[in-house]
Amino acid sequence: MWALRRVSIPIKNRGFSIGSSRICGGKTEIARCYMDNHKAECIEPQEIPADGLQSFRRFYDKSSNFRKLSVEVRGYSSQADSKSGEEDDDLEDGFSELEGPTASGAVSEDNAGDENDDELISGPELSEEESSGDEMQGTQNELEVLDNETDVAEKVSLRRMGTSALARAILAAPASSLGKFLEKWVAEGNEVNRLEVVLAMLALRKRRLYGKALQLSEWLESKKLIDFGERDYASRLDLIAKVRGIYKAESYIQHIPESFRSEIIYRTLLANCVSVSNVKKSEEVFNKMKDLELPVTCFACNQLLLLYKRVDKKKIADVLLLMEKENIKPSLFTYQVLIDAKGHSNDIAGMEQIVKTLKAEGMEPNIQIQSILARHYVAGGLKDKAEAVLKEMEGDNIERNRWACRPLLLLYASLGKAGEVERLWKVCESNPRLEECTAAIEAWGKLKKIEEAEAVFDKLVKKVRSPSAKHYSVLLKVYAQHKMMAKGKDLVKQMAESGCAIGPLTWDALVKLYIDAGEVEKADSILHKAAEQKRGKPMFSSYMAVMDQYAKRGDIHNAEKMFHRMRQVGYVSRFRQYESLVQAYINAKAPAYGFSERMKADNIFPNKALVAQLAQINAFKKTALSDLLD
Template sequence: MRDLEFPPTAFACNQLLLLYKRHDKKKIADVLLLMEKENVKPTSFTYRLLIDSKGHSNDLEGMDQIVEAMKAEGIELDISTQAILAKHYVAGGQKKKAENVLKDMEGGDLKAHRSACHLLLPLYAELGKVDEVKRVWEVCERSPRANECVAAIEAWGKLKRVEEAEAVFDRMAKTWKKLSATQFSALLKVYANNKMLMKGKDLVKRMADSGCRIGPLTWDTIVKLYVEAGEVERADSILHKAAQQKIMKPMYYTYMTIMNQYSKRGDVHNAEKLFHRMRLSGYTSRITQFQSLLQAYINAKTPAYGMRERMKADNLFPNKAVAAQLVQVDPFKKTPVSDLLD
């Protein structure tokens, strides 16, 4: 774009911020400097990305500073940004702040601000507030929207109220003749998190019988269902068959769910196999993959030869945690016993 002499726009900068938020947070500052230099005004989406980035880094003070800067620019927080803010307050243990944000989202009259309901349901569940989830769902229950049903299933699932989640799903099945993969996956995730393997299997069969297209999101939930039930090899087999279909590739985190299980066991052979299969699926190496792989070697109490060279070949450099792992698996590291033998 620069070579073609296009002026930088807020949209282009936001896309860069979105990319770096996911893959390289250190470069976010460079984009912000570019925006300042080129006099590109931040939009509400820019601020939302920055708030989310700070929240993921557990920098709640920095997050609050961005909110203040946003208000100083005269930009109001929309409900999506407020939901992100509340989510990070909950994760950071600032429950009172989270509750205040949720009340702001309700706007004093939940029926008049019904568009916030699908965001409020899982957030009240994160706070463990059963009565609030029930109150918000009662506003939606008479004529529920699809996204509200999915949010309610997710909320009841977080609160371990499986029967309530199933009731919402049944209501959804009566309201719409054909359910989407997202709607099925919501209840499937509840079963996975509660280690209800048989119910999960029955739901997958029902999903297939309905002619619903099963894709990466559903594969991810099915894999987690089997992993939570302790059937890691079965989960691995399902993932392998899904990848062989070559219609859509499984999600990165689905592979990592299984790889992390092998890592915990110290199963170097299968962890290496997953590492290789991720490459075959088109995923370039990331630091998290090496971190999981190294942990497999550590738990197996086996030295890892050439690991630094493998990382270097993928243009990856160890962070502090990975550097500590590399020391543990270094086959040539000196110990008091090795010094005596030398």
């Protein structure tokens, strides 16, 4: 920890009250990591809870200019901080559908926290099993549930066993009457035991069928077919949070026998609060864990790091201070979050220093960390460094390191290396996995090679037989990027004919397709209709894409309308929305009354750039003439 803190910044003796005591920041190395030469984009602070925080109160200082950034998180179990790419090869059908974040459950009115800008999905049983997102989210995939469903030692053997008879039956059953179906299934002489249940839960979670998984859990408990333990309750809690929202999940804890209300229960709730970026509730849960004297684990701290990576990057140093005080050793995933945060701040030197610290602690960067490094090198124009990392990822034998093909395809495409993309695709082409197909389609799209992307999609359709809307959406986004309206419409028709259930991913692609074609009103109409359906709310990025277009036009009325509609569907007001709204007023050359007060009411405070923009639309701003008149 001391070595890690060497690449941090001093927190300038900023103390955080804990009852009558204080922890003074001093100049700990871990804090310097996120304050020294801080280049992060600074956005608004999060609200300070009205109720008194105990040990967690150290993370607040009203005098600090705390600001928001971005977070990615999914998963809930005990080890959400590390992943092995090789593990995915053991999945039954050779298709690793678990890269990327999990979809959230249907977000109820009481669970209207922020969502990740990069498209977290809501909806109980989406056919679009996963949403798009960066490599950081890939580490938080649904394989984490294994730690709560069964013992860690059983993971690989369970994956190799394939889908159970119970799982196959549930997958084929209608969701509306799953309980009756299961009763009939058992009456026919089929056995329900612990192993069958574990395999069924894994199969349902893999496909993001959280609604069915929750019904199965409730049915099992009502029929008393298995003895529930703490991991079963944690699994139920996670499913409730995904399907019904975090407040329903919190209420469920009172129904769990007190002897089973362990750390794993509360960290499951914590991870789900973080997954929807509900800062206040995340901090309340963390403090509750402290109140109950539950152990402070690396997992819980990593959840806070993920949260503050979005909402307030400066607070990362405070979490690291807490880890040091509690003698919590950083995991590989801890370093991964820190590296990604530095990269997003365009602090390449700081990012590289953390990698050195990681290696000094006896660890080696995994595929996720290497992907993050390469991505930030590409973004920073450091192509030579990016290529060096890609060569390390590939190793001496790409066929043996097949699991690296997916990120390599995308990263080489970002570098414009069509030859490398073609070489890697040839490795996969004879027997491609699902994630390799989708990555290849996206890669060819980035390289403007539409025919190649279409050829990969054709192969994917033949391989999967019944592709979901998620698979179609990848190609649809390629068409949108290149303003290929006719092909996009034809693909949507093909989706409808194949019986695909269209959800947030497809809506997002359609919105961007129409925006790129200049039909903003049509994109707006799609969002309006999508919001009225019950297959999850449209993505945050979908709304922002339309809102930004109205802002460019100086269309204040429609920009304000989008702002209001986002609140209606459950997106809490965020800096990004205000930023776009201010731009609408600027482009319209119209004054805005009470804008600062609106932001303050939402606990959002402007950075320097936004302050300058607000000055342009201040209805009472001083001018040379007004000074003379005064």
